[in-house]
Amino acid sequence: MTSSEHIPKKQKIESTEHVTQPKRKQLLINFFENSSSSIHWSGQWKHPQDRSHTYKDLDYWLHLVKLAEKAKANIFIADSLALFDVWGKGDKESNFKGPLHYGIQAPKNEPSAPVAAMAAVSKNVGFTVTVSTISEHPYHLARRLATLDHLTKGRISWNIVSSFLPSTGKQVLNGAPLPEHDSRYTKSEEYLKVIYKLLLSSWRDDAVxxxxxxxxxxxxxxxxxxxxxxxxxxxxxxxxxxxxxxxLPVLVQAGASTKGRQFAAQHAEVVYVSALTAEALGKKIKEFKDLAETYGRGRNDIKYVASATVISGKTEEEALEKYEEIKKHADTVGAQVLFGGWTGIDLSQWEDDQELEHVENNGMKTYIENLTKFNPGKKFTKKSISEKISLGGSISALFVGTGSQIADQIEEYVDKSDVDGFNFTYAVWPQSFEDVVDYVIPELQERGLSQKEWPVEGGTFRENLNGKKGQTFVPKTHPAYNYRWSNDLTKEEFETKLENLNIK
Ligand SMILES: Cc1cc2nc3c(=O)[nH]c(=O)nc-3n(C[C@H](O)[C@H](O)[C@H](O)COP(=O)(O)O)c2cc1C
Structure with missing residues (x-):
């Protein structure tokens, strides 16, 4: 067990009396999704109560958004553009059978399609949609994002990714290899600039x-x-x-490498951070804030959100029983398929006790670093890493217990890390999200750690994110701010302004 796992010991932990603390930072809560079954907890599609395979039905998304509305939470939909086809490839280029056989984030649908339907039955939930900067021309994406922002009345956010799966190249780049890690970020910079220009500089606010x-x-x-x-x-x-x-949709990013952090520190309004422990996470967040300041952004301009899973119940016994049942369905081979996708490393030929050492890779660059370089005393073997990933991932927190116990655990985690919120992923769908809604949120609300009402009822994503009515656009400290053509400037005046600011 690592310290990112929070599981009650045999004897019952007495929950401490909590006085309501309305001044505490209210956590940003996301339900982490994917348009496929079993995102992170490999094999849980086999769990008798799991219905994640119904991701292809509209009812799935309508149920999800109702849960999110109850929790006063947002929905984050992750995505990747190809199969996790590294595991078991041997000498071949890829092995598409692994992810399909084990049901590892495959088959997978397009992530933005269910958003309009969810928006129709909700008033406040925000939707983050993942789109890669290599998947489509920015001209198309600008239109897609604007359409989603119109249809949701401003409840859209974009998770900017640049893809990590090696086989993405052969699917969407006419067979060219996936570009080298850092150059993907360089290209993303230009991509984002085109989006800024199209969405902000080509139409004056009052053109229609x-x-x-x-x-x-x-x-x-x-x-x-x-x-x-x-x-x-x-x-x-x-x-x-x-x-x-x-x-402009709220901009979200999860860059962890040097290039990735530089990109996020300049542009992101929400950053997903991950680390093995709350303490390590705290260090990362502090460094991120320092970096953001060097780009002229405020220390609180960016919200930091960590990944976690909740397993809860009415009693501690019920929660622990749920966890035991989940463990029965954990799939360690499926976990290796996930690992292969993230890192490009095929564990299928490894011995169980073979140790993971630091290797440079062209996928999620820092994933291996998180396990090796940043944790010098810790050893991971093929067996231990597979087991860990199969139980919710290696760099994500796991909170098990009653609502009150989990709220204690979360409080401690937040105090140690200064994190602003959580991306709750699921082990069993929709049980895990229902656990959050039924047991954890009421406790967090009681302690002033979670919002009881949306700050801006019927507001935009950005207004609710920042808790400020009227803040529908980025603040002055954001690089996109000056791209916006506002009503007070003629075309000539606006172009002179762009020229003066050297915005090309
Ligand atoms: C919570 C979280 C969600 C992510 N979602 C996606 C995703 O949906 N699609 C994707 O291609 N990458 C996703 N990533 C990967 C990041 O975009 C990024 O590649 C990764 O954090 C490693 O950073 P680096 O590329 O700077 O090394 C996610 C990462 C985290 C921590």
């Missing part, structure tokens, strides 16, 4: 006039071409979509 008397739909003096010429993209513009509620 809908003047029925004069017969003018759009005032064309308030629309301009962006004429972006770059290393990877040439885009004339204007954006095909009109300005949406937030104009």
């Amino acid at each position: 006039v809908l003047d029925k008397e004069r017969g003018v739909f759009v005032d064309t003096d308030r629309v301009r071409e962006i004429n972006h010429v770059g290393e990877h993209f040439n885009v004339v513009g204007p954006s095909l979509s009109e300005p949406s509620n937030q104009r």
